[in-house]
Amino acid sequence: MMRSGQVADAVRYAAAHRRRFVTELCDFVRFPSVSADPAHGGDVRRCAEWLAAHLRALGMPHVGVMETGGPPLVLAAWRRAGPHTPTLLVYGHYDVQPADPRDGWHSPPFKPVVRAGAVYGRGACDDKGQLFAHVKAIEAWLNTAGVLPVNVLCVFEGEEEVGSERLRAFLRSHGGRLAVDAAAISDTMMRGRGQPAIAHAVRGQLSFELEVRGPASDVHSGNFGGAVPNPLDALCRIIASLWDARGRIAVADFYDRVRPVSAASRAYMARVGPVDADVRRAARVPAGSGESGYSLYERMTIRPALTVNGVSGGYAGVGPKAVIPARAAAKLSVRLVPEQDPREVDRLIRRHLARVVPRTVRVTMRTSSGVAAAEIDPRHPVVRAASVACEQAYGVAPVFLRIGGTIPVVSTLQRDLGIPTVLMGFALPDDGIHGPNEKFEIDNFGKAIDTCVRFLAEAGSLRTAHRRPGQDRSSRVRPPVVAASEVTT
Amino acid sequence: MMRSGQVADAVRYAAAHRRRFVTELCDFVRFPSVSADPAHGGDVRRCAEWLAAHLRALGMPHVGVMETGGPPLVLAAWRRAGPHTPTLLVYGHYDVQPADPRDGWHSPPFKPVVRAGAVYGRGACDDKGQLFAHVKAIEAWLNTAGVLPVNVLCVFEGEEEVGSERLRAFLRSHGGRLAVDAAAISDTMMRGRGQPAIAHAVRGQLSFELEVRGPASDVHSGNFGGAVPNPLDALCRIIASLWDARGRIAVADFYDRVRPVSAASRAYMARVGPVDADVRRAARVPAGSGESGYSLYERMTIRPALTVNGVSGGYAGVGPKAVIPARAAAKLSVRLVPEQDPREVDRLIRRHLARVVPRTVRVTMRTSSGVAAAEIDPRHPVVRAASVACEQAYGVAPVFLRIGGTIPVVSTLQRDLGIPTVLMGFALPDDGIHGPNEKFEIDNFGKAIDTCVRFLAEAGSLRTAHRRPGQDRSSRVRPPVVAASEVTT
Secondary structure (H helix, E strand, O other), X not given: OOOHHHHHHHHHHHHHOHHHHHHHHHHHHOOOOEOOOHHHHHHHHHHHHHHHHHHHHOOOOEEEEEOOOOOOEEEEEEOOOOOOOOEEEEEEEOOEOOOOOHHHOOOOOOOOEEEOOEEEOXXXXXXXXXXXXXXXXXXXXXXXXXXXXXXXXXXXXXXXXXXXXXXXXXXXXXXXHHOOOEEEEOOOEOOEOOEOEEEEEEOEEEEEEEEEEOOOOOEEHHHHOOOOOOHHHHHHHHHHOOEOOOOOEOOOOOOOOOOOOOHHHHHHHHHHOOOHHHHHHHHOOOOOOOOOOOOHHHHOOOOOEEEEEEEEEEOOOOOOOOEEOOEEEEEEEEEEOOOOXXXXXXXXXXXXXXXXXXXXXXXXXXXXXXXXXXXXOOOOHHHHHXXXXXXXXXXXXXXXXXXXXXXHHHHHHHHHOOOOEEEEEOEOOOOOOOOOOOEEEHHHHHHHHHHHHHHHHHHHOOOOOOOOOOOOHHHOOOOOOOOOOOOOO | OOOHXXXXXXXXXXXXXXXXXXXXXXXXXXXXXXXXXXXXXXXHHHHHHHHHHHHHHOOOOEEEEEXXXXXXXXXXXXXXXXXXXXXXXXXXXXXXXXXXXXXXXXXXXXOOEEEOXXXXXXXXXXXXXXXXXXXHHHHHHHOOOOOOOOEEEEEEEOOHHHOOHHHHHHHHHHHHHHOOOEEEEOOOEOOEOOEOEEEEEEOEEEEEEEEEEOOOOOEEHHHHOOOOOOHHHHXXXXXXXXXXXXXXXXXXXXXXXXXXXXXXXXXHHHHHOOOHHHHHHHHOOOOOOOOOOOOHHHHOOOOOEEEEXXXXXXXXXXXXXXXXXXXXXXXXXXXEOOOOOHHHHHHHHHHHHHHHOOOOOEEEEEEEEEEOOEEOOOOOHHHHHHHHHHHHHHOOOOEEEEEOOOOHHHHHHHHHOOOOEEEEEOEOOOOOOOOOOOEEEHHHHHHHHHHHHHHHHHHHOOOOOXXXXXXXXXXXXXXXXXXXXXXXX
């Protein structure tokens, strides 16, 4: 157990250096590390190298940039706390969402600026800022106590925004040898400004593209209009067929595995979660939408959702153009709840398409990624450790929230490897993640670092659970199973 | 009446100079005179100035570039045939369709090339090449006989592709003073290679854009998916609502004014017009689509059609992006048949939208242009003159075709001003107008010039019909009414 004086020293160090930390975060945000676009492959790599160099400079002894065939993994290990102290995997992602459309940004997305107490830029919050809070907490410990209170393995990936396929494959094949007791991820939302939250559920995801082809090339819509199949009409009709009039997904058997959430759990959600007005305010919409019988918070967490993320086809320039386009395309994603298998949902959607696609066009469905949902037992010691750290840093106990988004690695850590994972997120609902003018507020950045400093200390007092080399497999203390439990308090 | 020797001289001149004419056409096509895009305003103007200079250089005495507040009109008059010879308005448009998408083009759209006996480039056929056939016919006359066989007023506009609003306003306010007996337009299709056609019907058009707005800015589709209205879903559902399951337009009262075409007229269409396989081949589609009970040729001419010309919204880059976009937009156009009033159809669509748009999004409909359909009596003398010219040049009598497209000025000339108008088009069904790799075949260009040379002579023998200055209004010989007659031969 660390002495509280050491914690206080590290917290003071972080506060004293916050100004420099902000400058460094801006350097980090400056890389347009957009994993979705191969044209940014060089930026993604340079960002990884910058991060590795930064970790080396602050004293992490073992830092590597690991090739994956795609965006590299940045790994950093500090294991000097000895075999009787647990090992914490700190996960983050240095890749970011595309910044398009650019016209909504008040300052260029990859020229970060500090304005009104916040760093603005793509990735400032999701996830560079949150990842960096852990990095700076490590720095604070190393520059005060000279040691960390827990063994740490940093795993920073560069393709979270496109499904984490390579990291998940790496973890599935090497995860058992990592000797990790718990994992911490900061890539989720707080309840509000100054109101910490720990996420105990993330939805899964299936992402796919539809391409519809009609004429071999674009044709004149005056001359041929009414007689030639239009891939745009067909695509719109296919998309429209995906919901019924009540806002439910109209793909046959889609809800078969969707499990109702207990009344106690829904009551807890209603007590601590955002009310409809909060959701509308965060999304900046005058009205919510979706499946009746559920609050907006429930619709975006305990219910699956199908979203069209983009449609393109035909003429999108200024003015009219009389054309029937040769092709039209859409990007869609389904958010899944526990028990829904992304592969099965993929099959159901393909079966639906086979039924609704008109014979006059050809449709191709390309699946980009599939990730199962995950749930975390809020009673697990590592979650309690995070809860204590949050309360110390923010002065308020965190609430437990369900998150509508997906962090692909969570299901791999939790479900595949049995590594208890705590989601201790620092994004504010209005931080604009995935939208224009993404920001990370500096005061919140400071509190996030404070939380991470304290969490390292708390994690150091957890019991070790993983198998040591030479330890008998049968005597291994497994972490509790954390699959489908419910928050009831 | 011109001596046939003069016609033969002009025809020979055109044949002898065809190579230079092709080079000049390439110069004409090189201007990216895209009227839809204000960014090309300078190119449109430079193209107009080039055309005016060209007309001056070949000896037209009165050439002007007339300001309209938009793309200028190029006007050129030759009235030396005297008041007892009729005046022919030669119409063409020097603006072109956008060349997007660029990736389908084998050579850049605005770097015209001669390949396999054709000029390739945006506008090579629609309408620069066809307009230029008239210009070169005028040159052939002026450089052989030294005079034209008919008074000529060239009216070349620069916004046909966006609805001809300014030209139509100009004609409505000045048309009476133009003292024109007939108009000739070459901007339509032939029946096939070597098979001339005169168009006797064009559809009208209503172009509009829909914009759907949801969240004030893009939001995360994981965090909010299922609870926040998505303008893309809404737009797709709105578009899907525009047709019923049988392929008919589902806007209430839409067909109220659609008049059935006579059995005799349909029989003529079946005899001379393209069969379904021709249409499929021209559009390069494996199957047609649309309203049952009509041939493809009928669906694209005597029936109205609603076409989606473009949809955009959300992420269209490489890879996935988890976003619910703030806005989505579509460009649509309706092709109208006679008796359908574009303003009334506009109202019907707005009423439909009011009924189907979900309350969770805001939709704006912006009408770009509305043009009524037009029909031309194939028995009118000016049509017969064109028919004779076509037969002489091609060695085959033309057929009378209905055209699915719209030439906005036709309804203004025919219906508003009572100027009989002949549509003597030279586009081949596979010339790729409005699509990539638009071309104009050089052999066909030659025959088109030949036709125009002969047509000027034929037009010179028509009776004058318009009111002369000083002539009593009551004694004015009006052209025959040419509204709704049918082809019965």
